[in-house]
Amino acid sequence: xxxxxxxxxxxxxxxxxxxxxxxxxxxxxxxxxxxxxxxxxxxxxxxxxxxxxxxxxxxxxxxxxxxxxxxxxxxxxxxxxxxxxxxxxxxxxxxxxxxxxxxxxxxxxxxxxxxxxxxxxxxxxxxxxxxxxxxxxxxxxxxxxxxxxxxxxxxxxxxxxxxxxxxxxxxxxxxxxxxxxxxxxxxxxxxxxxxxxxxxxxxxxxxxxxxxxxxxxxxxxxxxxxxxxxxxxxxxxxxxxxxxxxxxxxxxxxxxxxxxxxxxxxxxxxxxxxxxxxxxxxxxxxxxxxxxxxxxxxxxxxxxxxxxxxxxxxxxxxxxxxxxxxxxxxxxxxxxxxxxxxxxxxxxxxxxxxxxxxxxxxxxxxxxxxxxxxxxxxxxxxxxxxxxxxxxxxxxxxxxxxxxxxxxxxxxxxxxxxxxxxxxxxxxxxxxxxxxxxxxxxxxxxxxxxxxxxxxxxxxxxxxxxxxxxxxxxxxxxxxxxxxxxxxx
Amino acid sequence: xxxxxxxxxxxxxxxxxxxxxxxxxxxxxxxxxxxxxxxxxxxxxxxxxxxxxxxxxxxxxxxxxxxxxxxxxxxxxxxxxxxxxxxxxxxxxxxxxxxxxxxxxxxxxxxxxxxxxxxxxxxxxxxxxxxxxxxxxxxxxxxxxxxxxxxxxxxxxxxxxxxxxxxxxxxxxxxxxxxxxxxxxxxxxxxxxxxxxxxxxxxxxxxxxxxxxxxxxxxxxxxxxxxxxxxxxxxxxxxxxxxxxxxxxxxxxxxxxxxxxxxxxxxxxxxxxxxxxxxxxxxxxxxxxxxxxxxxxxxxxxxxxxxxxxxxxxxxxxxxxxxxxxxxxxxxxxxxxxxxxxxxxxxxxxxxxxxxxxxxxxxxxxxxxxxxxxxxxxxxxxxxxxxxxxxxxxxxxxxxxxxxxxxxxxxxxxxxxxxxxxxxxxxxxxxxxxxxxxxxxxxxxxxxxxxxxxxxxxxxxxxxxxxxxxxxxxxxxxx
Numbered sequence: 001x002x003x004x005x006x007x008x009x010x011x012x013x014x015x016x017x018x019x020x021x022x023x024x025x026x027x028x029x030x031x032x033x034x035x036x037x038x039x040x041x042x043x044x045x046x047x048x049x050x051x052x053x054x055x056x057x058x059x060x061x062x063x064x065x066x067x068x069x070x071x072x073x074x075x076x077x078x079x080x081x082x083x084x085x086x087x088x089x090x091x092x093x094x095x096x097x098x099x100x101x102x103x104x105x106x107x108x109x110x111x112x113x114x115x116x117x118x119x120x121x122x123x124x125x126x127x128x129x130x131x132x133x134x135x136x137x138x139x140x141x142x143x144x145x146x147x148x149x150x151x152x153x154x155x156x157x158x159x160x161x162x163x164x165x166x167x168x169x170x171x172x173x174x175x176x177x178x179x180x181x182x183x184x185x186x187x188x189x190x191x192x193x194x195x196x197x198x199x200x201x202x203x204x205x206x207x208x209x210x211x212x213x214x215x216x217x218x219x220x221x222x223x224x225x226x227x228x229x230x231x232x233x234x235x236x237x238x239x240x241x242x243x244x245x246x247x248x249x250x251x252x253x254x255x256x257x258x259x260x261x262x263x264x265x266x267x268x269x270x271x272x273x274x275x276x277x278x279x280x281x282x283x284x285x286x287x288x289x290x291x292x293x294x295x296x297x298x299x300x301x302x303x304x305x306x307x308x309x310x311x312x313x314x315x316x317x318x319x320x321x322x323x324x325x326x327x328x329x330x331x332x333x334x335x336x337x338x339x340x341x342x343x344x345x346x347x348x349x350x351x352x353x354x355x356x357x358x359x360x361x362x363x364x365x366x367x368x369x370x371x372x373x374x375x376x377x378x379x380x381x382x383x384x385x386x387x388x389x390x391x392x393x394x395x396x397x398x399x400x401x402x403x404x405x406x407x408x409x410x411x412x413x414x415x416x417x418x419x420x421x422x423x424x425x426x427x428x429x430x431x432x433x434x435x436x437x438x439x440x441x442x443x444x445x446x447x448x449x450x451x452x453x454x455x456x457x458x459x460x461x462x463x464x465x466x467x468x469x470x471x472x473x474x475x476x477x478x479x480x481x482x483x484x485x486x487x488x489x
Numbered sequence: 490x491x492x493x494x495x496x497x498x499x500x501x502x503x504x505x506x507x508x509x510x511x512x513x514x515x516x517x518x519x520x521x522x523x524x525x526x527x528x529x530x531x532x533x534x535x536x537x538x539x540x541x542x543x544x545x546x547x548x549x550x551x552x553x554x555x556x557x558x559x560x561x562x563x564x565x566x567x568x569x570x571x572x573x574x575x576x577x578x579x580x581x582x583x584x585x586x587x588x589x590x591x592x593x594x595x596x597x598x599x600x601x602x603x604x605x606x607x608x609x610x611x612x613x614x615x616x617x618x619x620x621x622x623x624x625x626x627x628x629x630x631x632x633x634x635x636x637x638x639x640x641x642x643x644x645x646x647x648x649x650x651x652x653x654x655x656x657x658x659x660x661x662x663x664x665x666x667x668x669x670x671x672x673x674x675x676x677x678x679x680x681x682x683x684x685x686x687x688x689x690x691x692x693x694x695x696x697x698x699x700x701x702x703x704x705x706x707x708x709x710x711x712x713x714x715x716x717x718x719x720x721x722x723x724x725x726x727x728x729x730x731x732x733x734x735x736x737x738x739x740x741x742x743x744x745x746x747x748x749x750x751x752x753x754x755x756x757x758x759x760x761x762x763x764x765x766x767x768x769x770x771x772x773x774x775x776x777x778x779x780x781x782x783x784x785x786x787x788x789x790x791x792x793x794x795x796x797x798x799x800x801x802x803x804x805x806x807x808x809x810x811x812x813x814x815x816x817x818x819x820x821x822x823x824x825x826x827x828x829x830x831x832x833x834x835x836x837x838x839x840x841x842x843x844x845x846x847x848x849x850x851x852x853x854x855x856x857x858x859x860x861x862x863x864x865x866x867x868x869x870x871x872x873x874x875x876x877x878x879x880x881x882x883x884x885x886x887x888x889x890x891x892x893x894x895x896x897x898x899x900x901x902x903x904x905x906x907x908x909x910x911x912x913x914x915x916x917x918x919x920x921x922x923x924x925x926x927x928x929x930x931x932x933x934x935x936x937x938x939x940x941x942x943x944x945x946x947x948x949x950x951x952x953x954x955x956x957x958x959x960x961x962x963x964x965x966x967x968x
Contacts, residue, residue: 158803158805158806159805162805162806162809197802198802199802199803202801202802202803202806203803203806206806206809206810209810209813210813213737213738213813213817216728216737217728217820220728416928416929417928417929
């Protein structure tokens with residue numbers, strides 16, 4: 001398929017946009033990026049990822065699909081951290097081509113396709129979630145939507161669909177979410193008497209089957225250990241509840257984009273009840289599934305919004321087409337071209353500008369040089385086998401940068417009594433009782449307490465309430481953004 | 490009329506199939522004994538090993554600190570074989586199940602040759618049976634189901650070959666291995682009688698019931714046991730961690746096979762009835778899986794055949810799907826066999842039990858988790874409070890309840906009362922046992938055990954701990 005120059009321009013635009021921001025800092029945005037780097041380094045050194053991690057939770061077994069780390073390892077070996085900055089940006093930017101291909105199947109209206117593609121590139125939550133992170137979603141999201149495109153054009157892309165059916169479940173359990181949406185698609189198609197080719201059905205059933213089997217094989221131990229909580233990756237209940245409490249509906253809409261939301265919903269309803277095309281049904285089922293999973297809190301909120309935003313952006317092509325077709329047959333038909341221009345401006349104001357702000361926010365949230373300095377001090381000065389307390393969100397900084405054992409990080413799967421541990425860590429930071437703090441610090445055998453500006457924000461505190469007792473706590477390191485205390489009792 | 494050449498080709502193909510199946514069974518069933526040459530797997534083999542030392546004894550002094558011993562033929566088989574071939578009981582326990590497994594696989598193949606016309610199905614069903622986790626467990630680990638399944642298969646083959654007397658005699662030995670085997674044999678025999686109208690076996694059925702009822706007539710019905718909280722799903726599926734179970738891949742294929750069978754509707758009604766009855770019995774006695782597995786292997790093969798027969802739009806998808814299912818069957822076997830090699834006891838546990846034996850008297854009673862009961866009696870040669878042989882065990886539910894209460898106590902006085910009730914003189918716990926009893930450290934009695942001066946820790950090595958009860962009046966009190 002020939003790619004239009006306009007789409008190439010959008011791709012270059014988003015790529016340059018991303019590169020502009022990611023090279024504003026030498027560090028990575030999310031602490032999980034550092035977990036990725038640790039695994040890659042371990043693969044380079046020992047040929048295997050960190051299934052048995054001596055540092056995380058002071059020593060634990062963890063389970064994940066290592067395909068992503070193996071893929072990045074050779075690039076990291078050759079190009080270093082630059083590869084880890086560039087590759088995700090390149091992959092997520094390539095989503096533009098995929099959304100263009102899908103939108104082209106939904107509608108023949110070129111302007112509609114262009115606007116949909118442009119919208120999908122600048123979904124604010126997508127920028128926030130994937131910018132400057134070695135996020136697996138940078139690879140997953142284009143792959144998932146490409147798989148949907150393969151299903152739409154199944155006769156020509158059967159082999160590719162089969163290959164992706166194996167790769168996707170091996171990379172991430174989100175393949176289960178896609179399986180569910182495909183089931184919804186089949187149900188929708190049946191209920192609306194839409195003909196689905198036998199080949200497509202076979203491809204879909206094959207994908208669902210492989211996904212279930214692969215996830216079963218990889219995660220059966222987790223399922224046996226923690227039961228249904230594996231669906232939520234064993235995230236502590238209080239963290240899960242707090243997260244959904246903080247949702248602001250207006251903010252959620254702004255994160256998706258008002259324009260894709262309006263035109264996407266209209267396009268979806270029109271497509272489901274009037275147009276009745278397989279491509280529309282596939283994207284619509286993705287929207288319906290994501291909405292349902294978000295409503296029942298079965299999916300990470302930001303990730304849900306990402307999928308919602310991209311899907312709505314794609315299907316908004318149909319909404320735009322309907323608008324232009326409608327304008328053409330009215331008296332104001334001459335406003336068609338100015339309208340296109342206005343829509344582009346609206347996209348700039350409702351998507352590109354918020355994306356810019358989201359990008360700035362993401363870079364601002366990146367670990368600072370001061371924090372890195374503090375962690376490097378810890379690496380050089382802490383005794384062997386000591387344990388450092390930090391918030392879960394900073395846990396991976398402690399293991400990767402400081403190379404110290406932590407008490408908690410964001411890999412919650414397989415950790416027994418995670419709610420108790422999470423609550424204990426929060427108590428240590430927020431309590432004013434030295435006795436309680438010491439009891440908990442001794443429980444986890446903590447030697448150092450890492451206390452940064454980030455920690456203060458997370459726990460909404462300005463200082464540790466018991467730190468004045470110099471007999472038990474002494475400041476070992478301090479800079480503008482971070483303090484490290486040593487526990488002597 | 491087959492020509493000589495056709496007969497010769499058929500004979501060669503059959504011989505190759507037989508040799509292949511025997512070699513496959515030999516390889517798969519010898520992996521675990523080779524990896525663990527000196528230690529048996531799990532606790533049940535140790536129970537049979539101990540009983541085999543005196544197979545005709547009517548009273549067991551050690552289990553539950555003394556109980557009536559119901560005759561079980563498997564220890565007698567172990568005893569007899571070891572005497573005939575002059576081998577140790579341990580060696581016999583390791584070698585006899587795989588040998589029976591090889592012959593069972595062969596008998597299964599011969600049964601299919603009599604009942605199933607398609608040679609491919611005969612071969613593949615036998616293949617699937619041999620690599621199934623249930624089969625591997627059954628014929629790797631010395632257990633009370635090994636011999637009955639073998640006898641059951643042999644009897645059925647003899648019935649098909651019209652060797653009525655021999656078949657009947659073999660069937661009548663089944664009750665001596667346990668009531669479940671008699672029940673299953675009875676059901677299968679009844680269905681066969683109804684289907685084939687072979688009334689000769691009716692008296693055999695009658696005798697089977699009579700012999701099976703003997704323990705009930707003698708001792709009454711056993712207490713209904715209310716122990717164990719594992720969900721049926723995790724006990725059923727080997728890939729979900731069941732000690733013996735069915736591969737999920739086999740289950741999927743069997744489901745497809747059932748659809749294929751259903752194409753002929755009620756022609757296979759007896760097959761469906763057998764399946765349903767076995768599934769019902771399985772909810773009461775999970776080890777019925779070993780019998781169910783024989784039928785599932787056949788169904789799984791039909792499932793494979795159906796998937797090959799269906800017209801697919803994409804041959805690529807068809808081939809990949811079949812490949813995945815086939816590889817999945819192997820994966821289940823490999824995964825299960827690997828798990829089997831890691832099942833306790835290990836050398837640390839054996840060492841701990843032998844130490845326990847050296848520091849205690851033969852009259853001492855040891856308290857531990859019920860899953861350790863047979864090790865305490867067989868390796869340490871000491872009395873236990875509870876083990877997993879629940880049938881006709883004295884006050885089994887009361888004991889279980891008392892021990893559950895004991896584990897959760899923080900009151901030393903209450904704890905000592907329970908210890909006194911069962912005349913416990915020592916407590917023996919390994920790390921895995923502690924994880925079975927408590928979710929977290931320092932829960933319940935585990936906290937007390939660290940600080941009590943009436944229950945003193947006397948041994949701590951390699952994750953094994955032994956405590957001695959030093960309170961008055963707990964020793965040598967008859968229960």
